[in-house]
Amino acid sequence: MRLLFIDNDGAGFADYVHVDDGMTVEQFFNEKMPGRKAEDFLIRVNRQPVARDHVLQKGDRITVTPTKIEGAA
Amino acid sequence: MEDIKNTIRIADRIRDVLLRLKHSRYLELARQLSNLGRELQDLTAVSKKMTVALAHDWLSAANDCCQRVDRLLSDIRYSLSRIQQFAEAPRKSVPTLAALVEDLDQVQEEFGNFELDNERDAISVSTEPISLEDVDLGPFRIQLEIGKLAELYYASPYRVIALEPNPASTDQSVTHPHVNGERLCEGDGSAAIQAALEEGRLCDFFTIVRSILNTYCPDSPYVPLADWDGETCHECGYSMSSDNSYCCSFCENSVCEECSTYCRSCEEIICLGCAAKCEVCEEPVCPKCARVKCTECETVCCESCIDEGLCPDCKEERKAEDEQQREQVAGTSESRVSSDSQADSKDVRLAG
Numbered sequence: 502m503r504l505l506f507i508d509n510d511g512a513g514f515a516d517y518v519h520v521d522d523g524m525t526v527e528q529f530f531n532e533k534m535p536g537r538k539a540e541d542f543l544i545r546v547n548r549q550p551v552a553r554d555h556v557l558q559k560g561d562r563i564t565v566t567p568t569k570i571e572g573a574a
Numbered sequence: 575m576e577d578i579k580n581t582i583r584i585a586d587r588i589r590d591v592l593l594r595l596k597h598s599r600y601l602e603l604a605r606q607l608s609n610l611g612r613e614l615q616d617l618t619a620v621s622k623k624m625t626v627a628l629a630h631d632w633l634s635a636a637n638d639c640c641q642r643v644d645r646l647l648s649d650i651r652y653s654l655s656r657i658q659q660f661a662e663a664p665r666k667s668v669p670t671l672a673a674l675v676e677d678l679d680q681v682q683e684e685f686g687n688f689e690l691d692n693e694r695d696a697i698s699v700s701t702e703p704i705s706l707e708d709v710d711l712g713p714f715r716i717q718l719e720i721g722k723l724a725e726l727y728y729a730s731p732y733r734v735i736a737l738e739p740n741p742a743s744t745d746q747s748v749t750h751p752h753v754n755g756e757r758l759c760e761g762d763g764s765a766a767i768q769a770a771l772e773e774g775r776l777c778d779f780f781t782i783v784r785s786i787l788n789t790y791c792p793d794s795p796y797v798p799l800a801d802w803d804g805e806t807c808h809e810c811g812y813s814m815s816s817d818n819s820y821c822c823s824f825c826e827n828s829v830c831e832e833c834s835t836y837c838r839s840c841e842e843i844i845c846l847g848c849a850a851k852c853e854v855c856e857e858p859v860c861p862k863c864a865r866v867k868c869t870e871c872e873t874v875c876c877e878s879c880i881d882e883g884l885c886p887d888c889k890e891e892r893k894a895e896d897e898q899q900r901e902q903v904a905g906t907s908e909s910r911v912s913s914d915s916q917a918d919s920k921d922v923r924l925a926g
Contacts, residue, residue, distance in 0.1 A: 509766045511765065511766065513767070513782075545680075548679075548680040566781045566785065569788060570762050570782060570789055572763065572786045
């Protein structure tokens with residue numbers, strides 16, 4: 502199924518991705534952000550906070566934003 | 575109802591500006607392409623000059639051409655990256671009014687507040703109080719100036735304002751390690767911020783800025799947190815923590831380790847500005863001890879170098895003079911003794 506994935510980590514791209522039906526938010530995160538901890542991110546589905554076992558639906562909008570981003574001078 | 579109307583009005587305004595931004599994106603792309611064209615023409619011209627230079631064995635001229643090519647290639651690389659950035663832009667469509675309204679609603683939910691300043695044409699959110707490594711920086715307002723969104727590629731359209739400022743003691747305009755003069759240095763968040771603003775994802779924009787404010791990067795702050803409550807060296811202006819500062823016992827200014835020393839006579843700490851120099855051993859002395867001078871030549875001397883009120887050179891001279899005097903006195907005594915004994919002999923002879 503097709504989802505809109507907005508990754509605010511790094512370049513901050515927003516693009517459509519295809520995932521298996523019945524995928525949960527946790528599974529989606531682990532696939533798209535391997536090696537990262539979900540606690541370090543703000544994850545929203547259709548602009549709402551959701552539980553890790555929330556099942557994604559076709560057309561969902563998922564945003565992942567790091568809670569810590571290094572600035573500079 | 576009024577709130578909903580306001581939200582729709584703001585969303586409509588933002589949409590207008592994003593359309594203008596799209597237009598300015600195309601203008602900037604055209605400008606960058608024109609720049610690239612000029613740079614390629616310059617490259618062609620240099621190439622022709624190089625051919626002529628080589629035909630005449632003018633190696634120095636060929637070398638100049640090489641340097642020119644090197645500079646042009648750097649400029650061209652930069653132009654290409656800029657062009658690519660803008661050429662990708664048409665894929666990003668301006669969000670619908672409904673999407674923008676939803677986004678503004680999400681801002682309200684995420685931040686619990688969202689203010690509209692009609693005078694400044696800006697929307698703002700406030701963060702929770704921010705504390706980094708036990709330094710309380712207070713809450714910040716992230717103020718996005720809607721009209722300036724259209725100038726995103728030339729100037730930053732937002733400000734980060736400290737609401738309960740606790741600025742660095744060495745620079746009042748630094749209210750956060752990564753904020754100077756209400757401008758955030760975005761660091762790793764730069765690309766994501768630009769992408770969020772281009773696409774009208776305002777909640778993402780505010781969230782990313784908040785994440786940067788909640789993170790301390792010790793490698794590149796305007797002022798390190800370790801020096802936040804520190805001082806500025808009075809001599810060189812270096813920013814130092816209170817633990818690493820020295821107080822000059824003469825002028826009472828704070829100085830850094832590099833700008834401090836101690837008087838070799840009284841061992842008090844002094845700054846390099848106050849320090850005088852023993853003119854004999856060239857070691858530093860404080861202004862008070864520098865009043866000690868040789869009574870003969872008035873050379874400034876430290877305690878180690880002055881002896882009975884004299885500098886070593888004058889002491890030597892005095893010693894030499896004393897020696898000479900002693901010799902003279904000795905010589906006089908001998909001749910007196912000699913003439914006395916001659917007189918005695920004469921007396922004896924006369925008596926005999």
